[in-house]
Amino acid sequence: MTKRNSKKQIGIKEVLLSLVLIVVLWVGQEYLDLDLANGTPIIEAEPTGALQVYFTAPRYPDTGDRTGGLDMKLVAAIDRARERVDIAAFELNLPTVTEALIRAHQRGVRVRLVTESDYDDRLGPIELRRAGIPVVTDSRSGFMHNKFVVIDGQETWTGSWNFTVNCTFRNNNNALVIQSPLMAANYMAEFDEMFERGEFGPTSTDDTPHPFIDLNGIQIETIFESEGDSRTRMIELINESDSSIAFMAFVFTDSDIAQAIIDRHRAGVHVMGVMESRNIGGLGSEFETFERAGIDVFRDGNPYALHHKVIILDESVVITGSYNFSANAARNNDENVLIIHSPDVAAIYLEEFDRAYDEAVDAARNN
Numbered sequence: 556m557t558k559r560n561s562k563k564q565i566g567i568k569e570v571l572l573s574l575v576l577i578v579v580l581w582v583g584q585e586y587l588d589l590d591l592a593n594g595t596p597i598i599e600a601e602p603t604g605a606l607q608v609y610f611t612a613p614r615y616p617d618t619g620d621r622t623g624g625l626d627m628k629l630v631a632a633i634d635r636a637r638e639r640v641d642i643a644a645f646e647l648n649l650p651t652v653t654e655a656l657i658r659a660h661q662r663g664v665r666v667r668l669v670t671e672s673d674y675d676d677r678l679g680p681i682e683l684r685r686a687g688i689p690v691v692t693d694s695r696s697g698f699m700h701n702k703f704v705v706i707d708g709q710e711t712w713t714g715s716w717n718f719t720v721n722c723t724f725r726n727n728n729n730a731l732v733i734q735s736p737l738m739a740a741n742y743m744a745e746f747d748e749m750f751e752r753g754e755f756g757p758t759s760t761d762d763t764p765h766p767f768i769d770l771n772g773i774q775i776e777t778i779f780e781s782e783g784d785s786r787t788r789m790i791e792l793i794n795e796s797d798s799s800i801a802f803m804a805f806v807f808t809d810s811d812i813a814q815a816i817i818d819r820h821r822a823g824v825h826v827m828g829v830m831e832s833r834n835i836g837g838l839g840s841e842f843e844t845f846e847r848a849g850i851d852v853f854r855d856g857n858p859y860a861l862h863h864k865v866i867i868l869d870e871s872v873v874i875t876g877s878y879n880f881s882a883n884a885a886r887n888n889d890e891n892v893l894i895i896h897s898p899d900v901a902a903i904y905l906e907e908f909d910r911a912y913d914e915a916v917d918a919a920r921n922n
Contacts, residue, residue, distance in 0.1 A: 605734040606770055606895075608903045611716065613725050615858050624723040625730060629704065629712060630655040632732070636664045636706045641746045643669045643701040643889075645877070647679025647718045657686045667691075669749045671699040679718070691749065697756045697781075697887035699749065700877050705742045710734055713742070713891055714875060715805070715864050725859035727803075727911060729875060729904070731893065733775075737765040741777045742891070749889065756887050757781045773897040780878060780890035788894065789866065789874055790815045796868045800826045801908045803855075803863035806879040808839035813880075817848045828852035829911045831861045839881075855911060856918030867905055871898045 611625050626649050633640055633655040640659050647653065647670060656679075660666040670680050672692035680690045693699040703713040714730035722728050733739075741763050748754040761782040768775050778785040786809065793800065793815040800816055807813065807830055820826040828845060832854035835842035845852040855861035866874040876892040878884045895901075 606773060606900065607732040608900065609730045609732070610907050611723060611726065611728045611730075613727055613857055613859060615725065617725060617859075621720060621724045625716065625728075626651045626718070626723050628732075629718070632706055632710060632712070633659055633704075638707050639665045640704065640706050641667050641669075641743060641750070642704045642718075643699070643746055643749065644679065644718050645671045645698065645700050645702055646674040646677055648677045648720060649718050649723060650678065652718050653679045653682050656683060656688065660686055660688050667746075667750055669693075669699060669701075669746065673698075689750075691753075693749070693755045693889065695755055697883070698889070699755060700879075700884070700888045700890050701745075702877050703742055703746075703891060705739050705746065708739050708743065709736055711738050711742050713877070713893065715862050715877060717862075721859065722862060725857075726862040727855070727857055727860070727907075728862045729865065729907065731875070733770065735768065735770055737768045738770070738775070738777070740764050741766075741779075745779050745891065755889055759889070773895060773900065775896070776892075776894035778892040778894070780884060780892065781886050781888060783892075785878060785890075785892040786812065786885045789892075792868055792872060792874070792894070793819060793866070796824055798824060798869045799867075800824055800869075801867045801905065801912075802828045803830075803861060803865045803908055803911055804828065804880055805831045805860065805862045805864060806834050806837075806881050807841045808837070809880045809882060809885070810839075810841065810844075813841035813844055817845070817850065820848060820850050826850045827908075827912060829855050829861060829908070829915050831855050833860065853912065853915035853919060856914035856916075857911075861911060863907075863911070865904060865908070867901050867908060870901050870905060872896050873901050873904050875904070 609625055630651050636659050656666050666688045668683055668690045670692055672694045675692050684690050702717050705711050711733045712730060716722055716728040716730045744764055748759050754760060759782040763777055766777055789812055796819055800819060816826055830842050835854055864879050873895040878890040878892045884890050
């Protein structure tokens with residue numbers, strides 16, 4: 556292509572007009588969240604972001620050697636914090652993480668904890684209060700079931716991993732670490748609702764600042780419950796699947812989501828599942844419903860617990876977070892859900908699914 560040259564000089568009026576137009580476009584995008592071409596919501600780009608996925612490596616039988624787990628990666632991240640660490644923990648009893656939070660507080664980092672009131676007597680809340688770190692509980696019947704950490708308004712940790720000894724060394728879990736100010740803003744807004752305004756469960760404000768972001772080409776949706784509607788979005792995505800569905804579930808009692816999966820199975824989509832064995836006989840469990848529908852579903856093979864809450868669609872979309880597939884998660888609890896559109900991320904989760912599935916098959920053969 557030939558490069559054009561022009562000797563025409565640009566005057567001050569043209570410069571001022573261009574600046575005005577730039578400001579108008581910026582305001583439209585930043586504050587109105589609009590695509591000015593057609594007035595529709597946009598996906599906000601995060602050009603410098605990064606995403607990492609971690610899985611726990613359960614040790615059984617448990618020999619008591621509880622070192623070198625996923626907790627040490629979080630500890631290293633907390634030790635790098637310089638300004639702020641906000642942690643929403645269903646349960647916190649890991650000494651390593653508790654000590655890292657106290658170290659951060661002692662060097663001047665603002666550290667705050669929101670925790671489930673049923674677990675307010677655990678090591679973490681007790682030791683943090685003793686160190687002068689503020690702790691808030693939900694004080695209600697529904698669960699504050701989140702497991703997330705936000706560091707310096709940049710780094711967000713979330714997933715199924717409770718910050719406990721069992722979840723770190725015995726149970727199957729996943730954790731995502733996302734380097735993104737936009738994602739951190741989502742989770743900080745949710746944290747502030749709970750910590751500063753005492754808004755929990757369905758009383759929370761549905762005001763996620765960046766519900767759709769683009770992280771280096773990876774599109775991520777963020778939904779918080781129970782003020783959001785992740786169930787409807789999950790069913791919508793399941794209904795759109797046309798080749799495969801794989802799921803790993805600690806609890807699966809939501810009949811609407813289960814029916815959507817069964818409908819896709821009957822439409823020819825290949826469906827496979829692994830469910831936590833201790834919960835498959837519980838009230839409302841969909842395990843036998845899946846079996847009767849002819850779906851390839853197994854009890855997990857971990858003698859402790861499979862704690863994932865994951866659905867993988869068409870090897871390209873991952874649904875994950877703290878959200879068990881249950882009515883309580885949808886209606887009563889504080890939860891967070893990430894929907895990640897990325898074949899690369901899906902491939903990582905499928906490797907974990909294959910490992911859990913193979914282990915479940917081996918356990919079934921040996922019983």
